[in-house]
Amino acid sequence: MINGDTISLEDFKSIAKHSGLHLTDVELESLRPLYEHTMEERTILGNIELGATDLATIFIPDTNVIS
């Protein structure tokens, strides 16, 4: 279960597998604190209200010159 900023090893194993990472339990335990740290950051990012013109474009130098 995801609980606050923590996640059970079983749930984390499932997420990792779904993401294409086939890791041992030891490797998962090692990676889990980093993942838990980013959970709050991802929630904050996801909750930001952006405008209709805030598109997911990549910066292209010659068309993004600020004048």
Place this chain on the structure above:
Amino acid sequence: MISHESELYYLTIKEASKLIREHRLSPVELTEAFLNRIDRLDAKLQSYITVLPENALSEAKDAESDIMNGIYKGDLHGIPIALKDLYDTRNIRTTASSRVMKDRIPSEDATTTSRLKSAGAILLGKLSMHEFALGGPDHTCGFPLARNPWNIDHGPSGSSSGSGVATAAGLCMGSLGSCTGGSIRGPASICGIVGLKPTYGRVSRYGVIPLSWTLDHCGPMTWTVEDTAIMLQAISGYDPKDPTSSKVSVPNYSDSLTEDLKGVRIGIPKHFFFADDPRIDSETLKIVGLAIETLQDLGAIIQEITIPSLEYIGHAQRVIMLSEAFTYHKRNLSQRPNDFGEMVREWFRMGALYSASDYIQSQRLRKSLQDEFAHIFKKVDLIASPTMSQPAPRFDEIELMSTVKMLSFTSPYNMSGMPAISVPCGFTTSGLPVGLQLAARPFDEPTIIRASYTYQQKTRLFDKRPPI
């Protein structure tokens, strides 16, 4: 004639080039002085992965011969420089400080390598770095970890750690670093030198091992702003081999080396860079605050500004950087995971765990940030701040989770693509350098150079060298 070796390795590029041009200094003598110093000091500082004495001396002899025959290529002709070990060098091992690439020998030079050679620069060697240009240092990467020349018990920051250390310690006259979230300005600030991240597209990235395609930048690291202008001139300009390279014309950067700040408008986003936050060092803020007062005394107009997206942009930068990095390294992570250092392997695996929604939302926030900057730059010419939120940490205190929790003052400008510089502005009571960061509109490197040159000429902090 310059006769003492110690007088050679602390010359600036500009000073040495004048002596070389006037036939008062031999490129061979200069190169030998640097090779001797590397031989003497680098076992302690560990700034080089590969030193190239034969190559360097051969190039120096060619430079000397050309110059004596009246063929002078400009300010970099006969100047010993070094490259972060992710710039491809033809027939010279290029590793990115990783066992994954420990035997990699490129068949072609990076465009920047090629341009520096064409300008007559002498390549002393390839510099240590954090593995694959990600945070570190990682003791398990299998490559040397550079030490801060101001205090070797402290880290030099990264990822262009060797570039910062070698330039600060007089083991090269200038270097190239690369920057995805602050890897040029960070080590420049922590090592007490100048580091410039140019505008995205200004300097080719062809032949440079990537970390994150949409965030990576290449740029110079030198002792003075004047030398930064010289190196930037040599490496800037359109490169058809790099699809993100810009066709915007390259100005003469030396024209900006004027001591004049009168009327330049400088914005300070105090809400972010000077916030009441335990992750920000109060002594650093005090030193940078004094630097901003100096800019005002020199004629700049200081005003407080607000850029709301700064609060979250660090999170978004991490999502983009790690997602792109995982994509690049996916196959090797799967097939040879033990060839990565432990810290970098964890970071890259984290890149697999972000969702498509995380990545897209981060790119949207990036667009929002660019719009906010565009609006602000109608009111100001530069934005000033500390380069780093903390001075150099002790080497033995750096580990994965401590780097995760650090507040980045540099990554907003990787996200926006704007140029930004770090210029030394003082020292902590324990003698560690602090840097002032100045950022400008895209392609307005001239204003950055003009302001930081004016500041540096006034404060002359470059007269103080590391105690090694």
